[in-house]
Amino acid sequence: MHSLPIFLSLNQREALIVGGGEAATQKLRLLKRTGARITVIAKNPSAEIEAAAVTDEILLLRRAFRLDDIRNQAVIFAATGDEAEDAEISRRAQDVGVPVNIVDGPDLSSFLMPAIVDRDPVLVAIGTGGAAPILARRLREQFERLLPARLGLLARFLDKWKHPIRGRVSDPATRRRVMEQLSDGPIADLLLAGDDTAADAAAAHLLAEGAVERGSVALVGAGPGDPELLTLKALRALSDADVVFYDELVAPAILDRIRRDAERVPVGKRRAQHSVPQAEIAERLIAAARAGKRVVRLKGGDPFIFGRGGEEVQAVRAAGIALTIVPGISAALGCAASAEIPLTHRDHASALVLATGHGQDGTPFSNAGVPAPGHKTIAIYMGLAQAPRLTDALIAAGHATDTPVALIENGTRPDQKITTGRLADLPRLALHHTAGPTLLIVGETVRLSRYWGETDAPAETPSALAAE
Structure with missing residues (x-):
């Protein structure tokens, strides 16, 4: 590792951008989210930079860069498009110990900008040391799909509850288990689903009773077979599960997405051949959840379309178990x-x-x-x-x-x-x-269909299919 990844606080600190083109404008968009006091030096600023100056979001100086512009800056970005000028800015900044980033100039930069996934206050930074920026962007796209949109709200929720928990629970190990239950379990699921009131009520109840593990059941649609057609919510459920009860029709490629250390229980069904009776399946789901486990009932296609999902929902609800339903792309x-x-x-x-x-x-x-x-x-x-x-x-x-x-x-x-x-x-x-x-x-x-008239067409799955 040749670089140390750090997070630099810029709130109410000075930040300088030299340049007025698209690259400089992109840096401005990023810096505006940090709370920095931003100065832009550009003879020909973009319309977006002009607009930010009109609303007093930034200080715009329509002139060339000067040496004394470096004074008091916490960070400098240069995107002038002039290699010699960018090199001069880099040299001057590093001479006085100011971090400087030259856009598209990793050799001139004292720090490199990562690809960022922003779920404020949760931030994920991905870097390749300048070797493959396009790979960093691709990884960012994957993280954007995988991380819940409300992840930042979960972080704030945990921050809100850590002080009451610290005051109520003296034992560090017990306190850690309580925080784990808040961050990764049914209470977190409530918050990520948008039910803030229920999440707060559940957290208060948990704190009142102590760190009692509480299980849940997620009824998850596996889709028709292509693992790329799994929804993001289904992937998260499979990643979080302690035990997965799955039907025979679920494709092996889908089962590969289950967390490696999760227990897998086949309850296969195919054309009226039930390896486990329906009533027994419901009993097993409830028993596992009452044991404090996060249970996934994984069914091919969508669980509510000829999947007996309604019967299992009725049984789980009647048992008073926390329930989540994750629809799947139907067959x-x-x-x-x-x-x-x-x-x-x-x-x-x-x-x-x-x-x-x-x-x-x-x-x-x-x-x-x-x-x-x-x-x-x-x-x-x-x-x-x-x-x-x-x-x-x-x-x-x-x-x-x-x-x-x-x-x-x-x-x-x-x-x-x-x-x-x-x-x-x-x-x-x-x-x-x-x-x-x-x-x-x-x-x-x-x-x-393009297969019309074919009596035996070995068709490949179109790669363009993707889950929304």
Whole structure:
């Protein structure tokens, strides 16, 4: 490590920017957030610098740099665009011990600016010693996605409570456990979710009772299979979990995102083959949470779309356990996007119907409630094994035998498989799909897919898909 990362307090201290172009303007935007008293020296300042001078946010000097400008400065940024002038400013500043940064001049700088993730008062600084600024920016983008937007509020929350805790809890180890529970657990989850009042009430209750570990359950949608389609909130839940109960249909690449030392409990389900009964799953979730663990119930797709998420929510609520629900990208949305099938279209479908090929407890498909034909798209979950009965039921309900259909197996994953054809041929097309979960899509929008007419298309997952 050739540089020492430090955080320099500039509040109400003098800071100098020499230059008036875009680079100097960027430094101004950064310095304005520090509370520094800013002076800008520029003969031709940008409009933004001019505006800051008009509102007295900065002192603007429309002239060339002078040696005595260095006096009393806590830090100097130079971005004149003139290499010789920048070098002179650097030499003069370093002669008198003033930290100086020359934009795009690491060899002339006494300090380098990192890429910054700002969750004030939480700051993350990323540097590469000037070797690869573009890599530092890329890492910053990843941290921006991963760190909660309200992380700074959590830091202020902890600061507010540390003094009451210190006054109430004398034992340092116990005090540390209390602070850990406030910073990384259900109370922090409440604050990050925007429920400040509930977080304060929970903190007060915790302080009154002492450092009693309290568990929670997060019902998390894993999406259709591509790990890049996990939401940020889902990733955070997997990173924080003490124990994860997961279904068989959750892709291995998703399981790789679970915290390494977390316990993993398979409670697999596939086409009515339940390795663990539903009631027992709920009991296990509640027992783990009552043991003080942060529990994640990980389900493929979205937990509230044919995932029995509602039943598990009812059980957890009835037990009085803290609950968080994290929606996931459903199989219908992910598979349709991966197969380039719009689920709605002004010319072809003004409605979307989500249906299941199985009834409660895996009972066979029933003709009752089969969607009638019309200006709609039908997405059918768990329907592959029922393809012949589905075909008969849809035709009996009035759907034309040449209605377009698509079967998407392992949608969004590298091994996804797509076949398309007519409704009348659905039983035959289903024979192409035996290795993984398969979604059926019925409707005219299937014709718009680039896979239309292909009976065995090994499609790659489009890299452009990303979770919002």
